[in-house]
Amino acid sequence: MAIRRGRGVAAINYPTGMNLGGDPTQALVHSTPTGNFMVTLSSVDLGQGMKQIMAQICAETIGVPTDRVVVDTADTDTGPHCMGTFASRGTHRAGNAVIQAAREARQVMLEVAAEELEVNASDLETDGQGNILVKGAPQKSISIFDVALSAHFKRGRSISGRGMFLIPRSYPEKETGAMKPSTCYAHACTVAEVEVDDETGEVTVLTVKNVFEIGRALNPKMVEQQLVGGSWMGISHALYETTEPYYPNRDHGGTDFNQYLMPGPGDLAQTEIIVLERPSADGPYGAKGPGEMCANPQIPAVANAVFDAVGVRIDTLPITPERILRALKAQASN
Amino acid sequence: MAKVPVQFTLNGAEKAEFIDSGTTLLHALRDKIGDTSPKGGCHQGTCGACSVIIDGELRLSCLTLAEACNGATITTTSGLSEGGVLHPLQRAFLDAFATQCGFCTPGMIMAAKVLLDHTPNPSREDVVEALSGNICRCTGYEPIIQAVLTAARSNSQNAA
Numbered sequence: 001m002a003i004r005r006g007r008g009v010a011a012i013n014y015p016t017g018m019n020l021g022g023d024p025t026q027a028l029v030h031s032t033p034t035g036n037f038m039v040t041l042s043s044v045d046l047g048q049g050m051k052q053i054m055a056q057i058c059a060e061t062i063g064v065p066t067d068r069v070v071v072d073t074a075d076t077d078t079g080p081h082c083m084g085t086f087a088s089r090g091t092h093r094a095g096n097a098v099i100q101a102a103r104e105a106r107q108v109m110l111e112v113a114a115e116e117l118e119v120n121a122s123d124l125e126t127d128g129q130g131n132i133l134v135k136g137a138p139q140k141s142i143s144i145f146d147v148a149l150s151a152h153f154k155r156g157r158s159i160s161g162r163g164m165f166l167i168p169r170s171y172p173e174k175e176t177g178a179m180k181p182s183t184c185y186a187h188a189c190t191v192a193e194v195e196v197d198d199e200t201g202e203v204t205v206l207t208v209k210n211v212f213e214i215g216r217a218l219n220p221k222m223v224e225q226q227l228v229g230g231s232w233m234g235i236s237h238a239l240y241e242t243t244e245p246y247y248p249n250r251d252h253g254g255t256d257f258n259q260y261l262m263p264g265p266g267d268l269a270q271t272e273i274i275v276l277e278r279p280s281a282d283g284p285y286g287a288k289g290p291g292e293m294c295a296n297p298q299i300p301a302v303a304n305a306v307f308d309a310v311g312v313r314i315d316t317l318p319i320t321p322e323r324i325l326r327a328l329k330a331q332a333s334n
Numbered sequence: 335m336a337k338v339p340v341q342f343t344l345n346g347a348e349k350a351e352f353i354d355s356g357t358t359l360l361h362a363l364r365d366k367i368g369d370t371s372p373k374g375g376c377h378q379g380t381c382g383a384c385s386v387i388i389d390g391e392l393r394l395s396c397l398t399l400a401e402a403c404n405g406a407t408i409t410t411t412s413g414l415s416e417g418g419v420l421h422p423l424q425r426a427f428l429d430a431f432a433t434q435c436g437f438c439t440p441g442m443i444m445a446a447k448v449l450l451d452h453t454p455n456p457s458r459e460d461v462v463e464a465l466s467g468n469i470c471r472c473t474g475y476e477p478i479i480q481a482v483l484t485a486a487r488s489n490s491q492n493a494a
Contacts, residue, residue, distance in 0.1 A: 046435060047433075047434040047435030047436060047472060048434065049434075221431055222431065224431070225431040225434065225473065225477060226434075228473070228474045228476055228477065229434065229472045229473045229474040229477075230474075231474060232473075232474025232475065232476070233471075233474065256376070257375075257376055257381070258376050258378050258380045262469060262471075264465075264466050264468075264469060264475070265461075265462045265465045265466055265468075265470075265475040265478070265479060266462050266463070266466050268462075268474070268475055268476060271474070271476065
């Protein structure tokens, strides 16, 4: 009986969003009289930072600082339609919709500025600081504040835009079954090192080294946060979490969260995160969906590491001490 | 059933309420007094989201009867900032991206505050131990541990 060490590797390919019956998200953008911009969505921020990312995308597209944008979300009674924040689709689908809406609003904003400055709208550019300038003659400029006031009180224009992003439904080809479930894929690879006690079946994850390819990281600190938390959650899925430990038998299933096993701050593996940015062709500013896939590759990597350590394949999650001991017993009797 | 009077100091202010006997401190704080910074997660003392500081000690407000707090001095996360300036722990949590959905955050900050009040220069092991009664679904804990260590360092720099 001994503590045995093993190492496992896994790589994944993860679609951004799902092949639903068509996968749409819509967005509306409008300016207030003082030249702040409002993004209206029914997508939900669950804490993953959707509001921040949508504010960045809108600000970048219109050409204003991020703090000039307010994002209102999550009321499906009143907001433009969104399928929801799941399947890592929020940034990609809602972000594209916000870009389209913001472009339309920007165009109106430039048209009003053009009337005020008596130039052609196509000769105008934004400085990203809240001003609109004549290209090549930046001394001729107007603040977006004044443009918004003019639009509201003088010119009778609504500085606003509508955005729509739709991934059409993909049907499988009748002959081959081939289909296109998604337009954009994130990737990840994980190497996990574990120790398995072959007497008790207990697994300790020593290290996890993750490389994530996530398109462009629109907010690198928030991406890192998501990936670090996700890596931990992947280990939690691999070793601990279940509602039905003997599925389909319901016996011994937890009845509330108190009986739902989850590691605490004392159970952390040494974690390394490397981010590769390969901008996607159809994502907003090159983004993909890193949300869910960050918790996926750890699971097969840990299963492979357990196999490397003690020579048994556990193909049912979570990889509990009981399952390891039963497999070791079966292996010994063969 | 007759109501029971209860009086305590909450974040420096005197509070007096009539409550039903058996009301938890969590319920009294959130639904009677209106301080929603302690969160009700499990209501059984296992998740730590409801943590508050009573007379300098970390307590689970979901397992504490409000009427047992007569005369006590209670601190919650909503009482930490002063004049709009965040407490060093709150600042550190923000800077370290140590919060995502935010539900565990007030409990984490309470646990960390009691640690730093007693142990101004904690080791990583001290921090892990102090947070071990609090669970978090989002962050993987590492950013939270780093935030507490950062707050401890900034405290000792200010004191020096």
